Amino acid sequence: MSTTPTTHADEPDIDEDLVRRLVAARFPAWAGLPVRLAGASGTSNAMYRLGTDMVVRLPRRAGDDESARREHEWLRRLSEVLPVPVPAPLAMVEPGEPGEPGEPGEGYPYPWSVFRWLDGETPVAGRPLAEPALFGKDMAASLTALRGVDTAGAPASYRGDPLASRDADTRAVIAGLRGVVDSDGVDTDALTAVWDAALRAAPWRGPGVWVHGDLQPGNVLVEGGRLSAVIDFECMGTADPAVDLIAAWYLMDGAARRSFRAALGPATDDAMWERGRGWALTIAVNELSYYRETNPWMAGTARHVIAELTSGGAELG
CATH class of the missing domain: 3.30.200.20 (Phosphorylase Kinase; domain 1)
Structure with missing residues:
Protein backbone atom coordinates (compact mmCIF):
# COMPACT_ATOMS: atom_id res chain seq x y z
CA MET A 1 0.00 0.00 0.00
CA TRP A 117 -6.98 13.67 -14.59
CA LEU A 118 -4.77 15.37 -17.18
CA ASP A 119 -2.20 13.36 -19.11
CA GLY A 120 1.33 14.61 -19.65
CA GLU A 121 4.83 14.46 -18.24
CA THR A 122 6.23 16.54 -15.41
CA PRO A 123 9.33 18.41 -16.66
CA VAL A 124 12.57 18.08 -14.73
CA ALA A 125 14.54 21.21 -13.88
CA GLY A 126 17.72 21.27 -15.92
CA ARG A 127 16.65 18.60 -18.40
CA PRO A 128 16.50 20.14 -21.91
CA LEU A 129 13.07 20.56 -23.48
CA ALA A 130 12.50 18.89 -26.84
CA GLU A 131 10.97 22.09 -28.24
CA PRO A 132 12.34 24.96 -26.13
CA ALA A 133 11.31 27.83 -28.43
CA LEU A 134 7.79 26.47 -28.85
CA PHE A 135 7.49 25.80 -25.12
CA GLY A 136 8.45 29.42 -24.42
CA LYS A 137 5.77 30.63 -26.82
CA ASP A 138 3.20 28.28 -25.29
CA MET A 139 3.89 29.60 -21.81
CA ALA A 140 3.76 33.22 -22.99
CA ALA A 141 0.39 32.63 -24.66
CA SER A 142 -1.00 31.09 -21.47
CA LEU A 143 0.22 33.95 -19.29
CA THR A 144 -1.04 36.59 -21.71
CA ALA A 145 -4.49 34.99 -21.65
CA LEU A 146 -4.44 34.67 -17.84
CA ARG A 147 -3.42 38.31 -17.37
CA GLY A 148 -6.38 39.37 -19.48
CA VAL A 149 -9.04 37.65 -17.33
CA ASP A 150 -11.44 39.98 -15.53
CA THR A 151 -10.34 40.33 -11.90
CA ALA A 152 -13.76 41.29 -10.51
CA GLY A 153 -14.21 39.33 -7.29
CA ALA A 154 -10.84 37.61 -7.66
CA PRO A 155 -8.86 36.76 -4.52
CA ALA A 156 -5.40 38.13 -3.88
CA SER A 157 -2.64 35.68 -4.65
CA TYR A 158 -0.62 34.13 -1.86
CA ARG A 159 2.23 36.00 -3.56
CA GLY A 160 0.31 39.24 -3.98
CA ASP A 161 2.54 41.40 -1.77
CA PRO A 162 5.25 43.64 -3.28
CA LEU A 163 8.58 41.94 -3.80
CA ALA A 164 10.25 44.40 -1.41
CA SER A 165 8.12 43.06 1.45
CA ARG A 166 10.23 39.87 1.30
CA ASP A 167 13.57 41.66 1.63
CA ALA A 168 14.43 40.97 5.27
CA ASP A 169 13.33 37.34 5.11
CA THR A 170 15.16 36.67 1.84
CA ARG A 171 18.44 38.13 3.09
CA ALA A 172 18.16 36.10 6.28
CA VAL A 173 17.56 32.88 4.32
CA ILE A 174 20.50 33.59 1.99
CA ALA A 175 22.71 34.12 5.02
CA GLY A 176 21.48 30.87 6.56
CA LEU A 177 22.14 28.96 3.35
CA ARG A 178 25.62 30.31 2.81
CA GLY A 179 27.40 27.09 3.65
CA VAL A 180 24.80 24.87 1.98
CA VAL A 181 24.65 26.78 -1.26
CA ASP A 182 28.37 27.43 -1.47
CA SER A 183 28.95 23.69 -1.13
CA ASP A 184 27.04 23.28 -4.39
CA GLY A 185 29.40 25.68 -6.14
CA VAL A 186 27.13 28.74 -6.07
CA ASP A 187 28.36 32.10 -4.81
CA THR A 188 25.90 33.50 -2.28
CA ASP A 189 27.35 36.96 -2.87
CA ALA A 190 26.11 36.58 -6.45
CA LEU A 191 22.69 35.65 -5.09
CA THR A 192 22.64 38.83 -3.05
CA ALA A 193 23.62 40.85 -6.12
CA VAL A 194 20.69 39.40 -8.09
CA TRP A 195 18.37 40.21 -5.21
CA ASP A 196 19.68 43.77 -4.96
CA ALA A 197 19.09 44.28 -8.70
CA ALA A 198 15.52 43.03 -8.39
CA LEU A 199 14.79 45.46 -5.59
CA ARG A 200 16.24 48.37 -7.58
CA ALA A 201 13.79 47.70 -10.42
CA ALA A 202 10.75 49.94 -10.60
CA PRO A 203 7.88 48.38 -8.63
CA TRP A 204 4.57 47.41 -10.18
CA ARG A 205 2.21 50.41 -10.06
CA GLY A 206 -0.84 48.97 -11.78
CA PRO A 207 -3.70 46.91 -10.37
CA GLY A 208 -3.06 43.26 -9.72
CA VAL A 209 -3.71 40.87 -12.59
CA TRP A 210 -4.53 37.17 -12.52
CA VAL A 211 -1.46 35.02 -11.86
CA HIS A 212 -0.91 31.32 -11.37
CA GLY A 213 1.69 32.15 -8.73
CA ASP A 214 3.78 28.97 -8.75
CA LEU A 215 4.90 28.03 -12.26
CA GLN A 216 7.51 25.40 -11.53
CA PRO A 217 8.06 21.81 -12.70
CA GLY A 218 5.52 20.08 -10.48
CA ASN A 219 2.78 22.41 -11.65
CA VAL A 220 2.90 22.06 -15.43
CA LEU A 221 2.69 19.14 -17.87
CA VAL A 222 4.41 18.70 -21.22
CA GLU A 223 3.89 16.45 -24.23
CA GLY A 224 6.31 16.32 -27.14
CA GLY A 225 8.27 19.19 -25.61
CA ARG A 226 5.22 21.48 -25.68
CA LEU A 227 3.20 22.84 -22.77
CA SER A 228 0.16 20.55 -22.50
CA ALA A 229 -1.47 21.65 -19.21
CA VAL A 230 -1.08 23.95 -16.23
CA ILE A 231 -2.06 22.43 -12.88
CA ASP A 232 -1.99 23.15 -9.13
CA PHE A 233 -3.40 26.67 -8.98
CA GLU A 234 -3.20 26.89 -5.19
CA CYS A 235 -1.31 30.23 -5.29
CA MET A 236 -3.59 31.79 -7.90
CA GLY A 237 -5.15 35.22 -7.55
CA THR A 238 -4.23 38.82 -8.31
CA ALA A 239 -0.66 40.09 -8.08
CA ASP A 240 2.17 41.80 -9.94
CA PRO A 241 2.43 39.87 -13.25
CA ALA A 242 6.18 39.51 -12.61
CA VAL A 243 5.34 36.67 -10.19
CA ASP A 244 4.64 34.32 -13.09
CA LEU A 245 7.94 35.11 -14.77
CA ILE A 246 9.52 32.62 -12.37
CA ALA A 247 8.70 30.14 -15.14
CA ALA A 248 11.69 31.51 -17.09
CA TRP A 249 14.14 30.06 -14.57
CA TYR A 250 12.17 27.18 -13.09
CA LEU A 251 11.09 25.68 -16.43
CA MET A 252 13.31 26.99 -19.20
CA ASP A 253 16.83 27.04 -20.57
CA GLY A 254 18.30 29.98 -22.46
CA ALA A 255 16.60 29.19 -25.79
CA ALA A 256 13.18 28.87 -24.18
CA ARG A 257 13.73 32.04 -22.12
CA ARG A 258 14.53 34.05 -25.23
CA SER A 259 11.40 32.78 -26.97
CA PHE A 260 9.30 33.33 -23.84
CA ARG A 261 10.32 36.93 -23.34
CA ALA A 262 10.00 37.82 -27.02
CA ALA A 263 6.51 36.32 -27.15
CA LEU A 264 5.42 38.25 -24.05
CA GLY A 265 6.12 41.49 -25.90
CA PRO A 266 6.91 45.01 -24.69
CA ALA A 267 4.51 44.86 -21.73
CA THR A 268 7.16 42.70 -20.05
CA ASP A 269 9.76 45.42 -19.72
CA ASP A 270 13.19 45.27 -18.08
CA ALA A 271 11.81 46.21 -14.66
CA MET A 272 9.23 43.45 -14.74
CA TRP A 273 11.86 40.95 -15.88
CA GLU A 274 14.14 41.92 -12.98
CA ARG A 275 11.28 41.58 -10.51
CA GLY A 276 10.57 38.16 -12.00
CA ARG A 277 14.18 37.17 -11.31
CA GLY A 278 13.71 38.41 -7.77
CA TRP A 279 10.59 36.31 -7.29
CA ALA A 280 12.37 33.23 -8.64
CA LEU A 281 15.25 33.87 -6.25
CA THR A 282 13.22 34.41 -3.09
CA ILE A 283 11.08 31.34 -3.78
CA ALA A 284 14.07 29.14 -4.61
CA VAL A 285 16.19 30.04 -1.58
CA ASN A 286 13.24 29.53 0.75
CA GLU A 287 12.47 26.17 -0.84
CA LEU A 288 16.07 25.01 -0.54
CA SER A 289 16.19 26.07 3.09
CA TYR A 290 12.91 24.36 3.98
CA TYR A 291 13.03 21.20 1.86
CA ARG A 292 16.70 20.25 1.62
CA GLU A 293 16.28 17.48 4.23
CA THR A 294 12.71 16.39 3.47
CA ASN A 295 11.98 16.71 -0.25
CA PRO A 296 14.86 15.95 -2.64
CA TRP A 297 12.77 16.91 -5.71
CA MET A 298 12.02 20.41 -4.39
CA ALA A 299 15.55 20.94 -3.09
CA GLY A 300 17.10 19.81 -6.37
CA THR A 301 14.83 22.12 -8.36
CA ALA A 302 15.71 25.02 -6.08
CA ARG A 303 19.45 24.38 -6.52
CA HIS A 304 19.01 24.39 -10.29
CA VAL A 305 17.11 27.70 -10.22
CA ILE A 306 19.73 29.30 -8.00
CA ALA A 307 22.44 28.20 -10.43
CA GLU A 308 20.47 29.60 -13.39
CA LEU A 309 19.96 32.93 -11.67
CA THR A 310 23.59 33.38 -10.75
CA SER A 311 25.27 31.93 -13.81
CA GLY A 312 27.05 34.50 -15.89
CA GLY A 313 26.27 32.48 -19.01
CA ALA A 314 22.52 32.20 -18.46
CA GLU A 315 20.82 34.00 -21.32
CA LEU A 316 18.45 36.79 -20.35
CA GLY A 317 19.33 36.52 -16.68
Whole structure:
Protein backbone atom coordinates (compact mmCIF):
# COMPACT_ATOMS: atom_id res chain seq x y z
CA MET A 1 0.00 0.00 0.00
CA SER A 2 1.41 3.39 -1.03
CA THR A 3 1.60 6.07 1.64
CA THR A 4 2.29 9.72 0.90
CA PRO A 5 5.76 10.62 2.27
CA THR A 6 5.46 13.43 4.80
CA THR A 7 7.09 16.76 4.02
CA HIS A 8 5.81 18.84 6.94
CA ALA A 9 5.83 17.98 10.63
CA ASP A 10 2.12 18.69 11.13
CA GLU A 11 0.45 16.75 8.30
CA PRO A 12 -1.87 13.78 8.82
CA ASP A 13 -1.07 10.27 7.63
CA ILE A 14 -2.47 9.77 4.13
CA ASP A 15 -2.44 6.46 2.26
CA GLU A 16 -4.39 4.52 -0.36
CA ASP A 17 -6.65 2.91 2.22
CA LEU A 18 -7.74 6.29 3.59
CA VAL A 19 -8.52 7.52 0.08
CA ARG A 20 -10.57 4.39 -0.66
CA ARG A 21 -12.60 4.89 2.53
CA LEU A 22 -13.19 8.57 1.83
CA VAL A 23 -14.31 7.91 -1.74
CA ALA A 24 -16.52 4.96 -0.80
CA ALA A 25 -18.26 6.91 1.95
CA ARG A 26 -19.14 9.92 -0.19
CA PHE A 27 -19.16 8.59 -3.77
CA PRO A 28 -20.33 4.96 -3.78
CA ALA A 29 -20.39 4.87 -7.58
CA TRP A 30 -16.62 5.31 -7.57
CA ALA A 31 -15.94 2.90 -4.69
CA GLY A 32 -14.67 0.07 -6.89
CA LEU A 33 -12.20 2.15 -8.87
CA PRO A 34 -8.48 1.52 -8.32
CA VAL A 35 -6.58 4.02 -6.19
CA ARG A 36 -2.85 4.62 -6.45
CA LEU A 37 -0.39 7.29 -5.40
CA ALA A 38 0.22 9.82 -8.18
CA GLY A 39 3.66 11.22 -7.44
CA ALA A 40 5.12 12.11 -4.07
CA SER A 41 6.76 15.51 -4.59
CA GLY A 42 3.79 17.82 -4.01
CA THR A 43 4.19 20.02 -0.97
CA SER A 44 0.60 21.19 -0.39
CA ASN A 45 -1.53 18.29 -1.59
CA ALA A 46 -1.29 14.52 -1.63
CA MET A 47 -2.61 13.19 -4.94
CA TYR A 48 -4.03 9.76 -5.70
CA ARG A 49 -5.16 8.57 -9.10
CA LEU A 50 -8.77 7.38 -9.02
CA GLY A 51 -9.55 5.05 -11.90
CA THR A 52 -8.10 6.19 -15.20
CA ASP A 53 -9.50 9.70 -15.55
CA MET A 54 -9.73 11.23 -12.06
CA VAL A 55 -7.41 12.33 -9.28
CA VAL A 56 -8.13 12.87 -5.58
CA ARG A 57 -6.31 15.82 -3.99
CA LEU A 58 -5.98 16.02 -0.22
CA PRO A 59 -4.45 19.09 1.47
CA ARG A 60 -1.49 18.20 3.64
CA ARG A 61 -2.01 20.90 6.27
CA ALA A 62 -4.47 23.40 7.68
CA GLY A 63 -4.20 26.48 5.49
CA ASP A 64 -3.81 24.47 2.31
CA ASP A 65 -7.55 23.78 2.51
CA GLU A 66 -8.45 27.38 1.67
CA SER A 67 -6.42 27.09 -1.53
CA ALA A 68 -8.44 23.99 -2.40
CA ARG A 69 -11.69 25.93 -2.02
CA ARG A 70 -10.34 28.74 -4.20
CA GLU A 71 -9.34 26.33 -6.94
CA HIS A 72 -12.74 24.69 -6.89
CA GLU A 73 -14.46 28.05 -7.26
CA TRP A 74 -12.30 29.59 -9.98
CA LEU A 75 -10.83 26.87 -12.19
CA ARG A 76 -14.00 26.33 -14.19
CA ARG A 77 -14.00 30.01 -15.14
CA LEU A 78 -10.32 30.10 -15.99
CA SER A 79 -10.56 26.95 -18.08
CA GLU A 80 -12.86 28.80 -20.47
CA VAL A 81 -10.23 31.37 -21.44
CA LEU A 82 -6.83 29.67 -21.14
CA PRO A 83 -5.28 28.11 -24.27
CA VAL A 84 -4.13 24.96 -22.43
CA PRO A 85 -6.10 22.57 -20.22
CA VAL A 86 -6.34 23.15 -16.48
CA PRO A 87 -7.75 20.69 -13.92
CA ALA A 88 -11.54 20.43 -14.06
CA PRO A 89 -13.04 20.13 -10.54
CA LEU A 90 -15.59 17.32 -10.29
CA ALA A 91 -16.44 17.28 -6.59
CA MET A 92 -15.37 18.74 -3.27
CA VAL A 93 -16.11 17.35 0.19
CA GLU A 94 -16.11 19.73 3.13
CA PRO A 95 -15.40 18.50 6.67
CA GLY A 96 -18.53 17.50 8.53
CA GLU A 97 -19.40 16.93 12.15
CA PRO A 98 -17.75 13.99 13.93
CA GLY A 99 -19.54 10.77 13.06
CA GLU A 100 -20.64 11.83 9.59
CA PRO A 101 -19.55 9.41 6.86
CA GLY A 102 -16.34 10.34 5.11
CA GLU A 103 -15.22 13.24 7.30
CA PRO A 104 -13.35 13.50 9.93
CA GLY A 105 -14.49 10.11 11.24
CA GLU A 106 -12.30 8.59 8.52
CA GLY A 107 -9.29 10.18 10.19
CA TYR A 108 -8.83 13.06 7.75
CA PRO A 109 -9.76 16.61 8.89
CA TYR A 110 -9.61 18.78 5.74
CA PRO A 111 -11.77 19.32 2.64
CA TRP A 112 -10.71 17.14 -0.27
CA SER A 113 -11.44 17.29 -3.98
CA VAL A 114 -11.77 15.13 -7.05
CA PHE A 115 -10.49 16.54 -10.35
CA ARG A 116 -10.36 15.31 -13.89
CA TRP A 117 -6.98 13.67 -14.59
CA LEU A 118 -4.77 15.37 -17.18
CA ASP A 119 -2.20 13.36 -19.11
CA GLY A 120 1.33 14.61 -19.65
CA GLU A 121 4.83 14.46 -18.24
CA THR A 122 6.23 16.54 -15.41
CA PRO A 123 9.33 18.41 -16.66
CA VAL A 124 12.57 18.08 -14.73
CA ALA A 125 14.54 21.21 -13.88
CA GLY A 126 17.72 21.27 -15.92
CA ARG A 127 16.65 18.60 -18.40
CA PRO A 128 16.50 20.14 -21.91
CA LEU A 129 13.07 20.56 -23.48
CA ALA A 130 12.50 18.89 -26.84
CA GLU A 131 10.97 22.09 -28.24
CA PRO A 132 12.34 24.96 -26.13
CA ALA A 133 11.31 27.83 -28.43
CA LEU A 134 7.79 26.47 -28.85
CA PHE A 135 7.49 25.80 -25.12
CA GLY A 136 8.45 29.42 -24.42
CA LYS A 137 5.77 30.63 -26.82
CA ASP A 138 3.20 28.28 -25.29
CA MET A 139 3.89 29.60 -21.81
CA ALA A 140 3.76 33.22 -22.99
CA ALA A 141 0.39 32.63 -24.66
CA SER A 142 -1.00 31.09 -21.47
CA LEU A 143 0.22 33.95 -19.29
CA THR A 144 -1.04 36.59 -21.71
CA ALA A 145 -4.49 34.99 -21.65
CA LEU A 146 -4.44 34.67 -17.84
CA ARG A 147 -3.42 38.31 -17.37
CA GLY A 148 -6.38 39.37 -19.48
CA VAL A 149 -9.04 37.65 -17.33
CA ASP A 150 -11.44 39.98 -15.53
CA THR A 151 -10.34 40.33 -11.90
CA ALA A 152 -13.76 41.29 -10.51
CA GLY A 153 -14.21 39.33 -7.29
CA ALA A 154 -10.84 37.61 -7.66
CA PRO A 155 -8.86 36.76 -4.52
CA ALA A 156 -5.40 38.13 -3.88
CA SER A 157 -2.64 35.68 -4.65
CA TYR A 158 -0.62 34.13 -1.86
CA ARG A 159 2.23 36.00 -3.56
CA GLY A 160 0.31 39.24 -3.98
CA ASP A 161 2.54 41.40 -1.77
CA PRO A 162 5.25 43.64 -3.28
CA LEU A 163 8.58 41.94 -3.80
CA ALA A 164 10.25 44.40 -1.41
CA SER A 165 8.12 43.06 1.45
CA ARG A 166 10.23 39.87 1.30
CA ASP A 167 13.57 41.66 1.63
CA ALA A 168 14.43 40.97 5.27
CA ASP A 169 13.33 37.34 5.11
CA THR A 170 15.16 36.67 1.84
CA ARG A 171 18.44 38.13 3.09
CA ALA A 172 18.16 36.10 6.28
CA VAL A 173 17.56 32.88 4.32
CA ILE A 174 20.50 33.59 1.99
CA ALA A 175 22.71 34.12 5.02
CA GLY A 176 21.48 30.87 6.56
CA LEU A 177 22.14 28.96 3.35
CA ARG A 178 25.62 30.31 2.81
CA GLY A 179 27.40 27.09 3.65
CA VAL A 180 24.80 24.87 1.98
CA VAL A 181 24.65 26.78 -1.26
CA ASP A 182 28.37 27.43 -1.47
CA SER A 183 28.95 23.69 -1.13
CA ASP A 184 27.04 23.28 -4.39
CA GLY A 185 29.40 25.68 -6.14
CA VAL A 186 27.13 28.74 -6.07
CA ASP A 187 28.36 32.10 -4.81
CA THR A 188 25.90 33.50 -2.28
CA ASP A 189 27.35 36.96 -2.87
CA ALA A 190 26.11 36.58 -6.45
CA LEU A 191 22.69 35.65 -5.09
CA THR A 192 22.64 38.83 -3.05
CA ALA A 193 23.62 40.85 -6.12
CA VAL A 194 20.69 39.40 -8.09
CA TRP A 195 18.37 40.21 -5.21
CA ASP A 196 19.68 43.77 -4.96
CA ALA A 197 19.09 44.28 -8.70
CA ALA A 198 15.52 43.03 -8.39
CA LEU A 199 14.79 45.46 -5.59
CA ARG A 200 16.24 48.37 -7.58
CA ALA A 201 13.79 47.70 -10.42
CA ALA A 202 10.75 49.94 -10.60
CA PRO A 203 7.88 48.38 -8.63
CA TRP A 204 4.57 47.41 -10.18
CA ARG A 205 2.21 50.41 -10.06
CA GLY A 206 -0.84 48.97 -11.78
CA PRO A 207 -3.70 46.91 -10.37
CA GLY A 208 -3.06 43.26 -9.72
CA VAL A 209 -3.71 40.87 -12.59
CA TRP A 210 -4.53 37.17 -12.52
CA VAL A 211 -1.46 35.02 -11.86
CA HIS A 212 -0.91 31.32 -11.37
CA GLY A 213 1.69 32.15 -8.73
CA ASP A 214 3.78 28.97 -8.75
CA LEU A 215 4.90 28.03 -12.26
CA GLN A 216 7.51 25.40 -11.53
CA PRO A 217 8.06 21.81 -12.70
CA GLY A 218 5.52 20.08 -10.48
CA ASN A 219 2.78 22.41 -11.65
CA VAL A 220 2.90 22.06 -15.43
CA LEU A 221 2.69 19.14 -17.87
CA VAL A 222 4.41 18.70 -21.22
CA GLU A 223 3.89 16.45 -24.23
CA GLY A 224 6.31 16.32 -27.14
CA GLY A 225 8.27 19.19 -25.61
CA ARG A 226 5.22 21.48 -25.68
CA LEU A 227 3.20 22.84 -22.77
CA SER A 228 0.16 20.55 -22.50
CA ALA A 229 -1.47 21.65 -19.21
CA VAL A 230 -1.08 23.95 -16.23
CA ILE A 231 -2.06 22.43 -12.88
CA ASP A 232 -1.99 23.15 -9.13
CA PHE A 233 -3.40 26.67 -8.98
CA GLU A 234 -3.20 26.89 -5.19
CA CYS A 235 -1.31 30.23 -5.29
CA MET A 236 -3.59 31.79 -7.90
CA GLY A 237 -5.15 35.22 -7.55
CA THR A 238 -4.23 38.82 -8.31
CA ALA A 239 -0.66 40.09 -8.08
CA ASP A 240 2.17 41.80 -9.94
CA PRO A 241 2.43 39.87 -13.25
CA ALA A 242 6.18 39.51 -12.61
CA VAL A 243 5.34 36.67 -10.19
CA ASP A 244 4.64 34.32 -13.09
CA LEU A 245 7.94 35.11 -14.77
CA ILE A 246 9.52 32.62 -12.37
CA ALA A 247 8.70 30.14 -15.14
CA ALA A 248 11.69 31.51 -17.09
CA TRP A 249 14.14 30.06 -14.57
CA TYR A 250 12.17 27.18 -13.09
CA LEU A 251 11.09 25.68 -16.43
CA MET A 252 13.31 26.99 -19.20
CA ASP A 253 16.83 27.04 -20.57
CA GLY A 254 18.30 29.98 -22.46
CA ALA A 255 16.60 29.19 -25.79
CA ALA A 256 13.18 28.87 -24.18
CA ARG A 257 13.73 32.04 -22.12
CA ARG A 258 14.53 34.05 -25.23
CA SER A 259 11.40 32.78 -26.97
CA PHE A 260 9.30 33.33 -23.84
CA ARG A 261 10.32 36.93 -23.34
CA ALA A 262 10.00 37.82 -27.02
CA ALA A 263 6.51 36.32 -27.15
CA LEU A 264 5.42 38.25 -24.05
CA GLY A 265 6.12 41.49 -25.90
CA PRO A 266 6.91 45.01 -24.69
CA ALA A 267 4.51 44.86 -21.73
CA THR A 268 7.16 42.70 -20.05
CA ASP A 269 9.76 45.42 -19.72
CA ASP A 270 13.19 45.27 -18.08
CA ALA A 271 11.81 46.21 -14.66
CA MET A 272 9.23 43.45 -14.74
CA TRP A 273 11.86 40.95 -15.88
CA GLU A 274 14.14 41.92 -12.98
CA ARG A 275 11.28 41.58 -10.51
CA GLY A 276 10.57 38.16 -12.00
CA ARG A 277 14.18 37.17 -11.31
CA GLY A 278 13.71 38.41 -7.77
CA TRP A 279 10.59 36.31 -7.29
CA ALA A 280 12.37 33.23 -8.64
CA LEU A 281 15.25 33.87 -6.25
CA THR A 282 13.22 34.41 -3.09
CA ILE A 283 11.08 31.34 -3.78
CA ALA A 284 14.07 29.14 -4.61
CA VAL A 285 16.19 30.04 -1.58
CA ASN A 286 13.24 29.53 0.75
CA GLU A 287 12.47 26.17 -0.84
CA LEU A 288 16.07 25.01 -0.54
CA SER A 289 16.19 26.07 3.09
CA TYR A 290 12.91 24.36 3.98
CA TYR A 291 13.03 21.20 1.86
CA ARG A 292 16.70 20.25 1.62
CA GLU A 293 16.28 17.48 4.23
CA THR A 294 12.71 16.39 3.47
CA ASN A 295 11.98 16.71 -0.25
CA PRO A 296 14.86 15.95 -2.64
CA TRP A 297 12.77 16.91 -5.71
CA MET A 298 12.02 20.41 -4.39
CA ALA A 299 15.55 20.94 -3.09
CA GLY A 300 17.10 19.81 -6.37
CA THR A 301 14.83 22.12 -8.36
CA ALA A 302 15.71 25.02 -6.08
CA ARG A 303 19.45 24.38 -6.52
CA HIS A 304 19.01 24.39 -10.29
CA VAL A 305 17.11 27.70 -10.22
CA ILE A 306 19.73 29.30 -8.00
CA ALA A 307 22.44 28.20 -10.43
CA GLU A 308 20.47 29.60 -13.39
CA LEU A 309 19.96 32.93 -11.67
CA THR A 310 23.59 33.38 -10.75
CA SER A 311 25.27 31.93 -13.81
CA GLY A 312 27.05 34.50 -15.89
CA GLY A 313 26.27 32.48 -19.01
CA ALA A 314 22.52 32.20 -18.46
CA GLU A 315 20.82 34.00 -21.32
CA LEU A 316 18.45 36.79 -20.35
CA GLY A 317 19.33 36.52 -16.68
